[in-house]
Amino acid sequence: MHVNRRTRLAVAVLVSAMSVVLSGCNQQESAESGHQAQQGGAQQPVEVGTYTVQPQAVTLTTELPGRTSAYLVSEVRPQVGGIIQKRLFTEGSDVKAGDVLYLIDPATYEAELESAKANLARADANVESARLKAKRYKELVQINAVSKQDYDDADASLKQSLADVAAYKAAIRSAQINLNYTKVTSPISGRIGKSSVTPGALVTANQTTALATVQQLDPVYVDVTQSSVDLLRLKRELASGQLSKASASDEAKVKLILEDGSLYPDEGKLAFSDVSVNESTGAVTLRAVFPNPNMILLPGMYVRAEIEEGVREQGILVPQQGVTRDIKGNAVAMVINSQGIVEVHTLKTNRAIGDKWLIDDGLKAGDQVIVEGLQKVRPGAPAKGVAAGQAQAAAAKQG
The missing domain is CATH 2.40.50.100 (RNA polymerase II/Efflux pump adaptor protein, barrel-sandwich hybrid domain)
Known part of the structure; x- marks a missing residue:
């Protein structure tokens, strides 16, 4: 009995010692494994899709609402x-x-014309009689056969007859004009x-x-309105050289978007801008001219005109999926710097052009903007950039 008690005690001590040894081994292995995992994570940056910024010439346009109007309009009214x-x-x-x-019934005007012609014939006859009388009196007054007063009266009568002829000729022309107006x-x-x-x-x-209205519809006018603020900005950018003219001529090109959203096939030109600002709206009227050979455009149609503002020679465009907003509403982008570390750039955006943002400030040539895998990275973390599209393809392949 005494021996068996000793044996059991020895076995219990041995088992306890082995448990302590195994537990220590497991803890050491777990610590070593965690340390290796940490070392491995630091050496493996996250792979994300990037877009490399490259300045390029960007044609800037502005879209303005407007309506079409006829090139010429004439309201037909009678003149008689x-x-x-x-x-x-x-x-x-x-x-x-x-x-x-x-x-118009011409009978009255035909009669007036005939009456004027008859009056002219009578005046012509009177002229002939007065001319002969004045000629005779001129000869007689030289020999004192008639008085000087008689000769003056005869000469005045001739001049009056000539004036009557001129008046009746004018009456004939007037009667003929009125007859034509019928x-x-x-x-x-x-x-x-x-x-x-x-x-x-x-x-x-x-x-x-008006009896009727005639309108010339080829070409047609498109009248649009632009705020005076935008007009001042455009002039300032052109003067500073930030924008250059899109074409050598002063006539900017204009494209037209119809009410149904379709693009009008023919291109127009900006004709002029108004010289005054509407006091109630603060807008300036711009007028463009469009060819209309197929009579697609009718007066009064609502359209949107896309007008060329100019060209930004060193414009920076970034895909919209690479631009987000911070808690203050500022536009920001994740950029991989030269050390392979992710950093946040605050951007100043100008406008959307297609699926990209035009950037005024915050990025420069060569910057790698993260556009794919934004959820995988955070500022200060290492990242490896690959061309956008390749990262998704690689992830799909691995899956």
């Missing part, structure tokens, strides 16, 4: 009064300058709208209501 006899055009058709649109013609070439009168209607000279 009378009854409309005929309408000689089809509503909505194209007419040419000089085409007869309406016929044919109401189109002042310009273009497309004519609906008629406000029908045959049988009574019209008066220079009435306020």
Whole structure:
């Protein structure tokens, strides 16, 4: 019994010693493993997709709302009064300058012309009689056969007859003009709208209501508005050299976006900008001219004009997915510096161009902006940059 107790005690001590030894070994192995893991993490920077900044020439444009208007507009009104006899055009058709649109009853004006011609004939006859009388009196007064007063009266009568002839000739021209006005013609070439009168209607000279309206639709005007603040900024950037003109000519190119979002096929040119600012809106009106051979653009359509502002020769563009916002709302980007460490750059953005931001300040040529894997890195951590797109491809391949 005594021996068995000793044996059991020895076995218990041996087991306890072995447990302590094994526990110490396990702790040492765990510490060594953790230290190796830490060393391995420090040596393995995270691989992310980057975009290398490269300055390039960037054409800047501004998009402004506006409406179309006809290049020429003429409201057709009668210049003499009378009854409309005929309408000689089809509503909505194209007419040419000089085409007869309406016929006004010419009877009254024909009679006036005939009366003026008759008066001229009578005046011509009086001139001949007065001329002969003045000629005779001139000869007689030299020999004192008639008095000087009689000769002066005869000469005055001749001059009066000549004046009557001139007046009646003018009356004939006036009567002829009025007769011509009974044919109401189109002042310009273009497309004519609906008629406000029908045959049988009574019209008066220079009435306020137009008979019809003719509009020239090729080319057309596009009137847009730009704030005076933007106009001042643009002039300042051009003067400082930050922007250069997109073309050698002063006429900036303009593209047009229609109401349905489609791009108008023909390119226009900026014609002029207004010389005054609208006091209520603080905007300046700009007018562009567009060709319209297929009559796609109609007066009054709402459009958006994309106008060239100029070219920034050393513009910096960065993909939008590489630009985020900090808690203060500032635009920031993660950049891998020359030591391979991630740092935060605060940016000054100008505008979005396609899927990129135009950067005014905060980046320079050669900077590696992280655009893929932003969630894997933090400022101060090491990172390895590869061309954007390759990082995702590599991760997909490993998966």
